Amino acid sequence: MKHTLSVLVEDEAGVLTRIAGLFARRGFNIESLAVGPTAKPGISRITMVVPGDERIIEQIIKQLYKLINVLKVQDLTNKPCVERELMLLKVNATSSNRSEVLEIVQIFRARVVDVAEDSVIVEVVGDPGKMVAIIRVLSKFGIREMARTGKISLARESGVNTEYLKSLQQKVEMP
Incomplete structure (x- = not known):
């Protein structure tokens, strides 16, 4: 573990x-x-x-x-905590697939920080699960380079466990 x-x-x-x-x-x-x-x-x-x-x-x-x-x-x-990581991804983005790449970037609330003729660099901030998910989705276009920070984390003083709340929400949404 x-x-x-x-x-x-x-x-x-x-x-x-x-x-x-x-x-x-x-x-x-x-x-x-x-x-x-x-x-x-x-x-x-x-x-x-x-x-x-x-x-x-x-x-x-x-x-x-x-x-x-x-x-x-x-x-x-x-412990209930807030976890974040920063990642930069250089992704192939030609004229034929650039709009699809940009749409995915928006869905993940990431930002395009550089645009070249055949690639884009995307900045992603979030929990480690978000990093894995966007890599998985963008890999079909070809990831040229990647740089990730280490995970940073602070304990929640409120004691609210967001993972627990997410599981409760999923139970309520499922009939």
């Missing part, structure tokens, strides 16, 4: 290297990694997606807390 970990760290040189070293020494893999500043100066948030069972994740969290610059570690996997 994949787990999303949110790690608050002191914003100092070498922190990310120490965390990556910890994972390498233990033989753990990091599937996705995003690092950025927080609202508090001097503190950064590292969001990582890590495969492993509960025992492995518990071990990773304990090891992270042993690092000097680590302030807080949260496993957001089973």
